[in-house]
Amino acid sequence: MRRLLVCSMMMAFLLGTGSAFAQNDITSKYRSTMIPRFVQYVQISSMSDTNAEWMTPGQEKMANVLYEEVKQFGFPTHFSQDKYIYVNIPSNLKDRQAPVLGLSAHYDTTPDIIGENIKPQVITHYDGQPIVLQNNHVIDFTSDPYLQKMVGKTIVTSDGTTNLGADDKAGVTILMTLLQTLAENPTIPHGPIQVVLTPNEDVGRSAERLDLNYYNPDYAFDFDAGVNGELITGNFSAEGVIVTAFGVNGHQSYAAENGYRNSADPIALITKKVARKRNLPNYSTGREGYIEPHHFEYNPKENTHSVDFRLRYFNQKDGKRWHKRLERAAQRAADKFGVEIEMQITKQYENVAYGVKPEAYNLLIQATQEAGVTPNPKEERAGTTSAMIMAKHGFGGYTIFTGQNNPHAFTEWLSEEDMFKAYKVAFNLVKHTAQMNASK
Ligand SMILES: [Zn+2]
Structure with missing residues (x-):
């Protein structure tokens, strides 16, 4: 009892005076914008294609929509011929130089499953019952034990005739929400930030035409992993x-x-x-x-x-x-x-672990914990944009959870809460890199 009392007093002290309170306020304000944004993005079909020379018409449409949105935030933005969208936000620190923070996500979806005419179903206050979709697809606790944690919360599924495309529209939603946050709150201290939205990840080509003039950060983080806390810190x-x-x-x-x-x-x-x-x-x-x-x-x-x-x-x-x-x-x-x-x-x-600065790990763990999430670092028998960048350009990055579950399947679903927490991780990365010194 005594210990508990001490704890709650300390909590009250921290909440009352620390900057954590103000920060939570800012991120919470944007939570309600995330699902509408996500729903808008998944309804734009943007499947990549193994046989395409480069872009598909769907990806092109998606890229144009994202570019139009990004432009409104007012940051220096570059829309490359190859349809990469780069946002380079200059530091607003007056007294010193912070390292460059890089954040990425991919806006294509997999060609391995039908991803056209996606009709997202937003389920609020999920009641725990099996979710029956069209064509006999069912999402339930047996096939998906993690779903048990979603009772009472908001999740999004497809109607069962397509995948959902949370891989990686969830990552794109997270970064767009972060950009909006920084644009509308210019007093948040931050170092230089580079954001890139890429095409063609699901055909293994998202690093292929990456322009290092616009994306070459000191610390790179990709938003494309799965559930709450999953952090990909190595790969084959x-x-x-x-x-x-x-x-x-x-x-x-x-x-x-x-x-x-x-x-x-x-x-x-x-x-x-x-x-x-x-x-x-x-x-x-x-x-x-x-x-x-x-x-x-x-x-x-x-x-x-x-x-x-x-x-x-x-x-x-x-x-x-x-x-x-x-x-x-x-x-x-x-x-x-x-x-x-x-x-x-x-x-x-290439294994991203070979090309990551040692302090990046602690930075990520801290940002994750402060978002109220238990970090679950793991190595994966696969690779995403970070692994492709490492193979082609020689710098590595960690991949962060986004709330996507069962990617590349008719039963793909999104956890609204995990997506929001991943956005908080992104926000914390901005906050913490602003406190670091650029190594020259
Ligand atoms: Zn992905």
Whole structure:
């Protein structure tokens, strides 16, 4: 009892005098704007497309809507030819230089599921009953234990005929709400802030045409993770490895004389040597990597065969080991069959942990806790914009929860409360980086 009393007195003291109170006031004011904003965004279909040269008409429309909205906030804004939207907010600190804070989200949605004509259903005061959507899709506690925490709260689902697109319209909503907050409250102290809204994340290309003149922060945070508290602090490195064997044309029957060589044998040997059973994805969990011969291609005119491996690993030592193994297998096949072999490695994701400043972790944990959220840092067997930026541009960033659940599914849903808390995390990041000193 005594302890409790002391605690509540301290709380009263903090709330009465600390700046935390004023800050909470500001963020709470914007809470009610978030669902209408989110609902507006998801109704604009903006699926990316693996086969598109770059943009899809839907993404273009979404980008234009966002750009028009962003312009009203009055910050220096750059809308690139490739439809990235950059907002560069200059520091308003008078006495010193703070580090540059970077915040990102993607406005495309996945091409893997129907994402057109999305009809969001806003459920307020959720009663805990199974949510029955069209086409027999059901969201309930069995399939979704986290839903139990949403009783009495507001959630958003699709009508079941499409996904919802909370991945990543939730992230976009969070950043747009933050921009509005900063625009309408110019006395909030902040250092330089760079915000980028990207296309094509769900086809693995959100970092591809990123312009570092507008986005190259000291601390980068991406808003694209899942539920309350989820913070992605590491990920596997991902590579596409294409190994091609060049056969020699001629008639098989006179191969001894004319030098004919087929290109299938060497590729079969390489595949057998590299992708042993224990290296396959279905034997890999946690921090174990894998290699998968994902598909083969044969070009009869050129007499070439190639195998497209998907290689995933969590640390650089493993990566080197895999590359050595691939090279050894390729050399063996070249020697045995007398053909030339070429290996092309394309890095898709790099572990963000390699490129993050050490103090970024504490910054994120503090910002999360102050939003009333228990941090749940984890490494993921996947990659988002941060991992693509790390692979292409060499700086890493953490990925923060947004309130999206079950992405890429008809049963995708959004937690209004988690989205609001993620916005508070973003606000806290602004507040805390303003108190740091830029390292020069
Ligand atoms: Zn996403």
